[in-house]
Amino acid sequence: MAEPVGAAAGGAIQDRGTRRPALSPSRASDFKQCPLLYRFRAVDRLPETPTRAQVRGTVVHSVLERLFGLPTDQRDPERARALLAPAWAELQEQQPELAELFDGPDDPELARWLESASALLESYFELEDPRRLEPEACELRVETELDSGVLLRGFIDRVDVAPTGxxxxxxxxxxxxxxxxxxxxxxxxxxFYALVLWRTRGEIPRQLLLMYLASKQRLAYAPDETELRRFERTLEAIWQAILRAGRTGDFRPNPSKLCDYCDHKPLCPAFGGTPPPYPGWPEPDPGEESVLDRTD
Known part of the structure; x- marks a missing residue:
């Protein structure tokens, strides 16, 4: 394992690791919301208790990814429901602590939870017919370096490419x-993803589509070059602010209504808490997203 990356004498950040720190959409959003939240998640890497809703989202994402791996004529609601239990079992194998969300396999809450996941899958089929689609990629890991040196990284749920390109x-x-x-x-x-794809492939995505399964709604947006250039400058500014905070450990809290949902509220000085000692700039990569980051 690489040595930790810490603050050098004079405040310069030393990079002794094998992978450079990167910026992901989740971590960029964390810093915008609250710099101290970014520190707790990306630098201190404090554990967080996933909610049933978060884990359900992860399982539903996994099912949809598996669904598109099947032949088109098998992509139906019945097959999607059949994929639900295996996806949940595999996630528990990867993260055994998630089994603690329920009191064993016979917990009636587990049955209701799986049924709610099934309902989300049924909603998906009301929004589109996967038999008419052939995505280029699902759960695509993307990475690019901007001209300024900022490294961007993330996961895209799905990339569709039309016959016309x-x-x-x-x-x-x-x-x-x-x-x-x-x-x-x-x-x-x-x-964020549109910018990465543009810088990677040289083409701006024609459409960004958000599919809200619980409410059965679609939100589509068409970005343009001017907007993405402006967004690129925004990300560069966020990253520079993160580096300044990283040199000193000065990640300040930004109290808001969202604090009531934060696992780290007891450690926040805005609420009388005390953060752990600053460990220095992290290694490995603080831009890597977890499985739960990729749900909502």
Whole structure:
């Protein structure tokens, strides 16, 4: 394992690791929301307790990815429901602690939870027919370096490419259609992916499509070059602010209504808490997204 990356004398960040720090949509959103939240997640890497809703979103994403791996004539609601239990079992194998969300396999709450996941899958089929689609990629890991040196990395739920070459990026949301704050955060994520694809392939995606399964709604958006250039400057500014904070450990809290949903509220000085000692700039890569990051 590579040595940790810490702050050098004089405040310069030393990179002793084998992988450079990168910026992901989730971590960029964290820093915008609250710099201290970014530190807790990306630098301290404090554990968080996933909710049943988050894990359900992960399972639904996995089922949809598996569905598109099947021949087109097998992509129906019945097959999607059949994929649900194996996807949940595989996720538990990868993260055994998730089994603690329920009191064993006979917990009636587990049955209701699986049924709610099945309902989300049924909603998906009301929004589109996967038998008429042949995505270029599902759960695509993307990475690019901007001219400024900022490394961007993330996962795209689905990439569709039309016969004429136009690109559509699709993201599934398992929560209800959001209010203004949630919608802005979701579109921030999609613009991030659009920028990465543009810088990687030289073509701006024709459409960014958010599919809200719980409310059975679609939100489509067409980005343009001027907007993506402006967004690129925004990401560069966020990254520079992260580096400045990383040199000193000065990640300040930004209290908001969202604090009530934060696992780390007891450690936040805005609420009388004390953060752990600053460990220095992290290694490995603080831009890597977890499985749960890729749901909502």
């Amino acid at each position: 136009e690109i559509r990026l699709v993201d599934y949301k398992t929560g209800a259609a959001p209010r203004e704050i949630g919608e802005a955060k979701a579109m921030f994520q999609m613009k």
